[in-house]
Amino acid sequence: MDSLTQLIDGFGTALTPANLLLAALGVLLGTFIGVLPGIGPAMAVALLLPVTYGLDPVAAMIMFAGIYYGGMFGGSTTSILLNTPGESASVVTAIEGNQMAKRGRGSQALAAAAIGHFVGAMAGTIAIVLLAPAVASLAVDLGAPDYFAVMVLAFIAVTSVLGRSRVRGFASLLIGLTLGLVGLDEMTGQSRLTFGSLELSDGIDVVVVAVGLFAVGEALWVASRLRHTSGEPIPVGRPWLGRDDLRRTWKPWLRGPLIGFPFGAIPAGGAEIPTFLSYATEKRLSKHRSEFGSGAIEGVAGPESTASASASGTLVTMLTLGLPTTATAAVMLAAFQQYGIQPGPLLFQRETDLVWGLIASLFVGTVLLLVLNLPMAPVWSKLLRIPRPYLYAGILFFASVGAYAVSGQVIDLIVLFVIGALGFAMRRYGLPVLPAILGVILGPAAEQQMRRALQISDGSLTGLVNTAFSVTVYVIVAAVLLWPLIRRFLPRRSADRPDREEVTAS
């Protein structure tokens, strides 16, 4: 009940005219940037960071909630109308959604996606209200060794679970950790990797790293291989659903959060795995199984609801433990740090207004998303025709604005360029970007926790494993690391695989 009254207070904060306007602006901007082809949610959030710099933290967070959900939503329009998903979360949507659009059912596909997002985000945000305070109060008892263990798990999970090549995942992680080392050591004030430069003593700003890797790196990479014949988006009218479609979609919408939310909360790659699971589930349960592959509406409704609920699940872990599980959440965490807010269990005690204002704005943003986007879909679909030179020139332009706005120093633009070049090379040679960004953000925190734990134990390594929680986490870490070995001894379950392979091949 306590959280209910706090939530009502949160609505008091979120529903003031000024904040409501900011939330609406955030949703519109987030969707606008997210719909643009080639821009995934992580880049959308990174590019829109500077917009909130001048606001006070509560207002900034409220606007940010809108940007986050809007950016997540924007990608689905692109994948349905262009069949070219910008990021892994909407790969599945593209399969059925684009088929529907090709068969003249684009309006229904967009409606199924939009309402799916609404249902997923609503269910997910309710789950945040119910779970986050409980998780936070449990997490208050966690000590340095526990945090260090959880961070190690996050590092290992992003390098091993995602991507095809572990070596490349670890290479990316180590590059990130190296970037995170630059600056003064927090505990002793010793300078590391600054090479005598005063500007580097402050460390490399996480926002500059995020914008460099996601925006500049992507723009340079696309420029080197620009497709000169971009796909024609399918024209579409106002989204709507008939009675038949509703009958087919309400169950997938409601099942989505059950799959998406838990996956979003653990460091297993965000929406990629749960959307595949949702797709497979809907295919199995559907009465119209034969339609799958040629535009089954369940295949849009389920995965979209799943993706949006997983975005909420991500927020639980990020707000209560300060642990980002997706690239977008990593950028969000960078934003929090920019405002001097440190997410973690104490956030719910110290910054009550901010947290509950943010959660209330998630509800507000979700409603606004539906209200604004159903009528505006035809407008958004026109954005898909933007000439590519303007699109990528614009990305570089706003990336520069964002990096410069961090501290008003030209050196940030140079660092941005170097990190962009790094992002280019990583894309070229298949090094995943997420481990690097996680390394930059969590690396310094992990080091502090590790040193704190060893300080308490007076240097004995047992100080890292002296709680039941940390031991459990290390067992999971070991299981993840040894999984390829374990799998060899398990009987092959080839029957379940075709779905996913078929999907990845397309």
Added chain:
Amino acid sequence: MTTTEEKATTETRTADRSELGICALLLVLGVLVLTDAIRIPTDFAQRGPVGPKAVPVVVGIGLLVVAVLLARDVLRGVRGESETGEDVDLAAPADWRTVLMLSGAFLANAALIGVVGFPISGAVLFWGAAYALGSRNLVRDPLIAAALSIATYLVFNNLLGVPLPGGPLMEVL
């Protein structure tokens, strides 16, 4: 680097060894981190048993190990899979001219922003980047660049409270 990459990770015959450049980068980074770590004085100001050296040493060694493992991977013929995307044509050869021109436009902004202010340097960046990417409309491109740059300046500087350098142009206006 002009050879077409194979998507299959087991393709061995293409003589593309350019990925070894990444190994070299990791190697250099590793050496850099280690030499920097050795130089950190630990005898004073250290609190607790683990000083500021420990993590850089671990990261540095990690970089060296990964560099070697990746090199072994590459020499065995395993290729990193280039990232796909909406506007990415993996079959096309790398277009270095565009990348260089784009980098030029980007760095021009960095060089000019302190001198002529953001409204002008930003316009140079946008127009230069659009030109590099193949847009050749000599009326529309600069107009869009100027409008975007001035609008962004006004919105950020005056509306959102995020200061950007105005330069001489804004002093005149």
